[in-house]
Amino acid sequence: MSRVLIVQPPRIAVWLVGLFIVEEETGMQQQILDERFSDMASRCGTGRARRWYWSQSVKTIAGLVGRGFRTAPWLIVITTLSGAFLLQFATANLQRVIMEFIFLLNHHVMPYYDSKHAASHLFWMYYTVFVGSLLISLIIGSFVAMIAKRREMIATITLSFVSLIMSVTIFWESVAMHYAVDPGLFPRIIIKQLSASFLIVIGGIIVREIRSAAARSLSDA
Incomplete structure (x- = not known):
């Protein structure tokens, strides 16, 4: 007896589309994609079907983003500006x-640094501020995502x-x-800002995944 092999669409593409689903009825788009993928895989092969699924996923995400802006423009604007x-x-x-x-740790006495220790102090200060800014970006991204309910990804990507444009x-x-700004620092600024922007989006993903898991647990109960 031959065993039927069920071909699944690319998991990452499915996950990405799921992140941008705004309303319950838009989930039908993902179901339609899955059905067409199965049909194409049986007719044209798995490789071609996967490439088609990725291209359609990008178009679907673009459509979901546009719909999210059209249905709740002020929510996106207010959360982004905030x-x-x-x-x-x-x-x-x-x-x-x-x-x-x-200053507080040193009992309100500003520590003195010679030239050798000053360079080390500046080095650690820079990376402490850098890591701190990344954590702030993650926290604010999560905060914005919590406000922009069901539009977490749209709000955080916009933010x-x-x-990035503001910086x-x-x-x-x-x-x-x-x-007193050195133009040669621009690449470093861009890397820092791109990292911060990435963490903002990660904050949105975290909130979205938590909400999705909570919704699934309620539906299974």
């Missing part, structure tokens, strides 16, 4: 907070894009205004 304000405020004051914490604009505006 997140951008919080992100800018928190990162702008992060170094000052760290310095005050060091990550806005944050680039502020940097080059500072250069144009002849502030």
Whole structure:
């Protein structure tokens, strides 16, 4: 007796589409994709069916993002602007907070550094601020996702894009205004901001996955 092999669509593509589903009825799009994938796999082979599924997944995600903006534009705008304000405020004051914490640990006495230890201090200060900014991005991304219920990914991706544009604009505006900013630092700024933007989206994914797991547990109960 021959055994029927059931071909499954690409798991990552299925997962990505699921992240952007906004309403219950839009879940039908994923079901239709799965049915067409099975049909194409039986007719044209698994490889071609997987390539087709990936291309259709990208189109489906684009459609879901557009629908999310159309159905709740003010929710996306308000959550994005609120997140951008919080992100800018928190990162702008992060170094000052760290310095005050060091000052407090040293019993309100600012430590003295010679030239050798000053370089080490600046090195660790930079990476402490860098890691702190990443954690702030993750927290704010999660916060924005919690507010933008069922549109977590749209809100966090929009915030990550806005944050990137703001950082680039502020940097080059500072250069144009002849502030004490070295243009050679731009690649480092971009890497730092891209990392922060990535963590913002990760925050949205975490919140979305928690909500999806909670919804599945309720439906199974």
